Amino acid sequence: MDGNKILADLKKLSEIENIKDVKQLTSALFPGTHCPLMGAVLVARGIKDSMVLLVGTDECAYYTKKMTIGSKDFGGLTGRCASVIVDSKDITFGSSEKITAAFHELIAEKKPSCVFLVSTCVIEIIGDDIDSIAYSLWDETSIPVLPVHTEHFKCVNHIPGIERTISVCSELMKKEECDGSVNILGQRSGDFRSTEVYKILNAEDVKIGMMLPCGCDVEEIKNAAKAKVNIVVNSTALKLAKTMKRKFDIPYVEFQRFADPEKIYIAYKLLFEKLDKALPKSIEEKYANTCAFVQERKSKLENVKFIYGNTPFIPFELVSYMSKLDMQAMLMQISTYTSEDQEYANTIGEKYNPYVTKSANIAPLQYVYDVLKPDLYLGHEFPARLMKKGIAIVHTDRASSMLGFEVTEFLIQAFVKAAAQSKQYKENIKNGIM
């Protein structure tokens, strides 16, 4: 494969107006994106007494169950994931009867507090009315049955599956009297209780309500409308926050995993405004300390070149912050491009003009590295393979359990460490050690 040829087919950031302008590195993809079915399952994992009833081919069911067998949160082999296998007869005559029969078996054996009835590609193509099936089963048994549609051919990756599963939870909620608490919406990995934001809220005696999807039960979801404010820590929960604003008049604050301390500071201010509380002094101190922390290390990062892959951050927000640190983006791998991203893209464009491509296609990347010669790779790749090319991986998965200024400090440390590693790798290559 010719890396130059691959890059020649890509557009640069300045030429991107919408996601249709973003091309794949190649038509043949490996490994390809995750599907929304996986996203739905990731959400259900955190809702302790819920069950997933997947309706799809044996292949979809096999891979999904296999994934959940290894998860303690899911209860392992006998845990909270079961399926209805659709065969050619069901495709011809419909799957409604089979789903109903399986559902009754399921509730007799497991007694779940809620069931996510998850449809997959096959069901969406034959047009079985999964919503009607779900709601009629709910009516019949009084066990909430929430339909989730996860056809992959209508969306780019697993994120819509996460969003739809979180959003459908609003159907469990009812109007409640406010108890002054805050709900945490959208954190799906890591424990919110370990974050800086939690510690600050705790110090200010702010009660934490529902944490959806990471660490709640169905009863907590039902009572979620008691909250005074919803904190949206990931955009996948924005739709739910908007629904709760409309249905229960609960305001929300977007406090995502920002990298830029300025964004974090603004998010804190907005949050305390909504809580009708004064901004704690500790936040001002943290802001100043973080800015100083960054300033002290900035020189080590100047002109470091990187490829953006996949991280627990907002891609454009992170890359725009890295541009502010004079770190040069060579290539960005993305799956969506929104109007909010445009603003960040403008900031990046003031200094750099990286190539942009769709994510989850690492096979042809190997040839691109030889052309772009980056120092760092942000995301999941094979470390040994990159090491031989002088590229260090920036490991950021640990940041899933972080929120607030701690994120910036973590990132800066990770960048500095990886930049030093990359220098060492290049030195080793030069000296014939690697």
Added chain:
Amino acid sequence: MALCRYLPVPSDRMGVIWSLLTIKESVVLEYGPAGTTHFSMGLFSNLGIDQENQLFTTHLDEEDVVMGDSSRLVSAVKEIDENLKPKVIFVIASSISSMIGTDVLGICNTIRDEVDAKIIVFTEGGLKGDYSIGIESVYNKLFKDLPLPLVEVEKNEKSFNILGASMGEYRIDSDVEEIKRMMGESFGMHINCSMCTETSITDVEKIASADINIVLSFEALEGAKYLEEKYGIPYVYVLPYGYSATMKWLKAISEKLDRKINPIVMKRLMGKNMPLAMRKMYAGMMSDFVDSSYIFANYDKLCGLSDFMEELGITKNHLVCKHSLKRVTKLKLPKLDKLEYYEKEKDRLDVLASMKESYVLADDISKHLMDKSNTFVKISHPIMDTSIVAKHLPLMGERGADYILEHL
């Protein structure tokens, strides 16, 4: 009884893909949603199958589904041909492409002349049956329907092929190593091509140069018959589970090739087999002798191991087949009347639940669900609690019999 609580039986499409991925110098291109490909990586890694630069997907989006746009398949095939230069591109349909009626074969036919690689299309979209159907289809396609240029090469003297080794079988790498070891020691023969564990298109093309085909599963039987008819390569379809079956297997090969078996091997096997007769004799005299088993495996392993169990005096056996018996019935294979197949998971689990103080030779799921008074021996996928590292711990052949005996 429509609920599937655990892992369903893998589909035809899964069997096709895990078989083809073992053939180097080829690329597997899935024409379907990318999520399935990404999701499958975990299973294939567990089975010990390398996917790097061999597995790709086109993905399918709404426009492709609604408008029938197949351009991404065409460009992916051309791109793979140009960039990776494989000898063969296997194009695999998906449930979606099957349902919307995409003529994957027709599309590929239109571009055959534009690419150097040979294109072989598998239309199994996961809806034609279970993995066994898929595996059989691989042999039929490769040897018959869309034959490769099985080149007339010089005879690879004293070599043999293995047909019907599937990466979906627990410890298949060890089984293949054991077959190689025993063929070497017994007849001084070496491997020519092992399908489908670790081979290449070049090896498949030279398959006709071997002296004999060793068939390890019924899925490869039609392929073996075809190679016999077309190239005159004899085949032996005897499963070497247990010492006496291993001797029978060696004798069958000896007869087909008119070659003597190394007497040291036969003497050793007979020596190991003798005490088994004693064990059977004492079985009737011991009140706590375990004489029942539940075996959960594919057809061939079931037949082989049940014979071995009977030799050991374990005569009350539930032989539960992992895959449908439709093809086994059609091929009129033996022991059919003794086999059980349960379309509904619950029925199979009920049989397992009824087993007490018996031997359970099965997969890890059965291990977790069985009554703890049973004695478990792992012989099937899926595995949950362990990984496979060794290639010297087979279930077949002499060492396989050693291994099983040590666990009973």
